[in-house]
Amino acid sequence: MQRRQVIVFKNYVLLAAAFVAAGVGFAMSGPFEPGSVVILFWIISPYLYFLLATYLFERLTSVTQVPAIGLVISFLMLGFTLITYPSVLFGDHNSSTEGLIFIFIPFWLYVGSTALGGLGLLVAWLSNRYPDGM
Numbered sequence: 001m002q003r004r005q006v007i008v009f010k011n012y013v014l015l016a017a018a019f020v021a022a023g024v025g026f027a028m029s030g031p032f033e034p035g036s037v038v039i040l041f042w043i044i045s046p047y048l049y050f051l052l053a054t055y056l057f058e059r060l061t062s063v064t065q066v067p068a069i070g071l072v073i074s075f076l077m078l079g080f081t082l083i084t085y086p087s088v089l090f091g092d093h094n095s096s097t098e099g100l101i102f103i104f105i106p107f108w109l110y111v112g113s114t115a116l117g118g119l120g121l122l123v124a125w126l127s128n129r130y131p132d133g134m
Contacts, residue, residue: 007058007066010074011051017078018047024085025102043102048108050077054115061121063128069120073113080109 001009025043029036054070057063088101 003064003067006071010054010067010071013071013074014047014051014080017074018044020078020081021047021105023084024089027089028099028102032100039102042106042125045102046106046113047077048111050074050113050117053113057117057121063121063124065124065128066121069117069124073116073120076116077113080112 021043022040025040026036029039050073052072054066057066058070084101084105088098093096
């Protein structure tokens with residue numbers, strides 16, 4: 001795939017993950033309240049953060065593997081979203097603390113995407129710096 005196609009595909013994967021997360025959050029929130037907007041923004045903010053971070057890294061670094069790293073991490077974010085959020089939507093709703101998923105999952109998406117992105121950039125930078133090994 002061309003670099004531009006990888007970037008566009010990564011953006012679509014992040015958009016799909018944000019739609020799933022926002023859809024589940026909207027379905028679980030009940031009647032509309034002003035606080036719902038804040039929670040919905042918190043739910044989709046890790047995807048916006050990662051989109052902005054990869055955009056900046058694609059423009060400001062010389063590491064050519066950044067779009068591929070971003071695509072892999074966006075697929076991991078989508079997978080994590082598809083595993084966690086629908087389980088609450090289609091669950092039995094017996095737990096009084098199941099709503100905490102909407103607080104902690106975005107937090108873990110922030111931590112995980114930042115850690116994996118940093119690790120991917122480090123590995124790509126090292127592989128570019130030492131192409132023949134050490």
